[in-house]
Amino acid sequence: MFIPQNIVDDLRQRDCEELADRLGIEINRHKAYCFLHSESVPSLSFHPSKKNVWHCFSCGKGGDAISFMMEYERCGFTEACEKLCAIYGMVLPSGKPTYVPKRRLTSQSVSRRNNLDFDKPFDTEIAEWLLDNLILTHNAQYFLFEKRKLNEEIIYKIGIKALDDSRTISQKAWRKFGEKRCRASGLFGEKGYLSFWVPCIIFPYRDRKGNLLGLQSRYIGDDKKVPRFQFLSCQKTHLFNMPLLNEIMVDNDLYLTEGVTDCLAVLSSGKAAIAIPSATIIPEDDLSLLEGYKLKMMPDNDEAGWDGFMKLRLALAKKGISIFKEDIPAEYKDYGEWYSSNRDFNYEDKTE
Incomplete structure (x- = not known):
């Protein structure tokens, strides 16, 4: 209209x-x-x-x-x-x-x-079904492997998926789970489509046991007015990549990053990393899980990055946990940019 x-x-x-x-x-x-x-x-x-x-x-x-x-x-x-x-x-x-x-x-x-975190409970079954029925699209592969130069094994291990068009998968979900349940799930908007701006990459948030806690999207389209990151309104925010805590020993180095994409870059460089959703969203209920690790952080090279680090350090200090700051070169905005700028990788060669 x-x-x-x-x-x-x-x-x-x-x-x-x-x-x-x-x-x-x-x-x-x-x-x-x-x-x-x-x-x-x-x-x-x-x-x-x-x-x-x-x-x-x-x-x-x-x-x-x-x-x-x-x-x-x-x-x-x-x-x-x-x-x-x-x-x-x-x-x-x-x-x-x-x-x-x-x-x-x-x-x-x-x-x-x-x-x-909102009146509607997060419907784990529908969300898991969505992940099972989505793939890592060509657009997502280009963004992750060519632009960000991330490690493929890590991306697939975490179970990251993507969505270019929400119509078909939304219709399948409604047929499988029914209109009433889909509407109550908090995963779909008023018109019946998934509540994510597309095209997007979808990151699953899981607890230490691997149980799905929520989904976050990263918009990879060209519309500058669309928010880059988006959580579903039916879920509580958590740390990203918590299953990693089962794989590393206490007293080991553990990087805590600002956002998922920086976390994936640190993981791709061979370091252990988990993430807070953003510099302004700190899931304080999960911070106790970090006790005993040698926490490190490489904040973004801007005022917001420094403020986010200080806010996180204070939240951790209240739980008796310390975190140490490491600097990235001043000419780079964040760790992800530093990592991708110093990697030799050709996406076209990988896809031939």
Whole structure:
């Protein structure tokens, strides 16, 4: 459906804090618990003077009222505009749309949601079935092996998969598990397709016993407006690559990286590594598992990397665990860039 430009311009100027209130998000002093991830301290912020702007200081998401609705409802641009028009009583060329916001999120319900990580439980059976029925696509292989120059054996051992088009696999899942269960699983959006921006790479998060805890995607398309990393809203965040802890002895070196792709680069270089999801997402419940290891970290060469390292060091210190910082050359942004820039590998030769 075509959204007239004058309506788009109007929606972009709407007060984001007022919109959040209309959607039932409890706000205190221009702050709220972010609905995109678990957290114990409100990090979703609204600027008192720039009212058409929102920003989360934890996950980094932000934008205007349209992007807020896209993230809140996990929908596309057009659908977000339609929902906003319904909220503000704006009539589109096709007529006035209807929209019922989600239930009100109070501070107590958000706190419960952040402890359990949303109302819908993570459906392990469906998620495992998805991994079993996905492959590592050509796009994903090019990204992982040519651009990032990662070790193939490690990628396949961890069980990393990819998705170029969610329609076919989504339809198969609905036929196998039924509409009711798929909708309740938290894995699918309103239109019945998997809640991942495609094309993407999918990383499985497992506990030490290998049980699947969640999925994270890494968008590898060209749309600059699409978030690069995405968690399903039905899961709690955890450390990545926890099964590795069964393979290394306590007192050994263990690298803790900022994000999955850096973790894969460190693993590809022959070192033991696990990862926190990002510099702003630290799964504190899992940190106790790291006790006894000689933890090391190579933060990104920017302010966010340093802040993330200090935040992680503090979280570990509260559990009596130390971590040591190692530097990467100043000309590289992060370890992944340093690693890939110093590897000789030709993807085309490998695929011939």
